[in-house]
Amino acid sequence: MSALFNFESxxxxxxxxxxxxTYIRAVxxxxxxxxxxxxxxxxxxSARIGE
Incomplete structure (x- = not known):
C-alpha cells in the first residue's frame, strides 16, 4: 500500500x-x-506549524 492510502502512514x-x-528554517x-x-x-x- 502507498503511504497516501494508509491513514497512519x-x-x-x-x-x-x-x-x-522546521529544522530547515532553524538552520x-x-x-x-x-x-x-x-x-x-x-x-x-509547515515550518510555522512546527514552531
Missing amino acids: LLLVILLMICTC APRLIDRNKEGFLGLLWM
Whole structure:
C-alpha cells in the first residue's frame, strides 16, 4: 500500500514534513522565508506549524 492510502502512514509523512521544514528554517531561515506564496508556501506554513 502507498503511504497516501494508509491513514497512519499519511499522518507520519505529514509529521515528518513539518519537522523537516522546521529544522530547515532553524538552520537556514532565508531558504524557507522567501517562499511564502504558491506551492513552496506549504513549506513555509509547515515550518510555522512546527514552531
